[in-house]
Amino acid sequence: MHIAETFRILIYLLMYFPLVLPAPDQLTVDSVDTTSAAVSWSQPPGLDHTQHHYQISYHCSGTEPHITTTSSHGITLSELQCGTQYSVTVCTVLENGKQSQLSSTTLTTSKGLLYLSIIFDVKVY
Numbered sequence: 001m002h003i004a005e006t007f008r009i010l011i012y013l014l015m016y017f018p019l020v021l022p023a024p025d026q027l028t029v030d031s032v033d034t035t036s037a038a039v040s041w042s043q044p045p046g047l048d049h050t051q052h053h054y055q056i057s058y059h060c061s062g063t064e065p066h067i068t069t070t071s072s073h074g075i076t077l078s079e080l081q082c083g084t085q086y087s088v089t090v091c092t093v094l095e096n097g098k099q100s101q102l103s104s105t106t107l108t109t110s111k112g113l114l115y116l117s118i119i120f121d122v123k124v125y
Contacts, residue, residue: 021044021101022044022046022047022092022100023044023090023091023101023102023103024041024043024044024054024073024090024092024103025041025042025043025044025045025103026041027039027040027041027088027090027103027104028040028041029088029105029107032109032110033110034080034082034109034110034111035079035080035081035082036076036077036078036079036080036109037076037086037088037107038074038076038077039056039075039090039107040073040074040075041054041090041103042073044092044100047092051095052071052092052093052094053093054069054070054071054072054091054092055067055068055069055090055091055093055099056069056070056075056077056088056089056090057088057089057090058077058086058087058088059087060080060081060084060085060087061085069093080109082109082110082111083108083110084109085106085107086106086107086108086109087104088104088105088106088107089102089103090102090103091103
């Protein structure tokens, strides 16, 4: 095999099978209400021709994380507790199970009318 051919193969392998798997970029909280939140991110560079998905983990203090996956660039987290801060992480996962570093953010759900009615002893109809 010639050096040029070896070099072409090496470039191909590095393009489609990166040594360092990039984390999702620009993790953003798009919307939040009392019991759900929408988050989104950008696809990491270099994965246009590589099968991958994203693993999302979220939890509030003192609880076990909820873990889910998606192949899209966003997800709606549901069944959240009102007025609660959550930590959210997203990583890229290849078909072989290799995972990227984490992108992370926090969000706080809205308190809602039920919470306010309890705090201020007001009837909500």
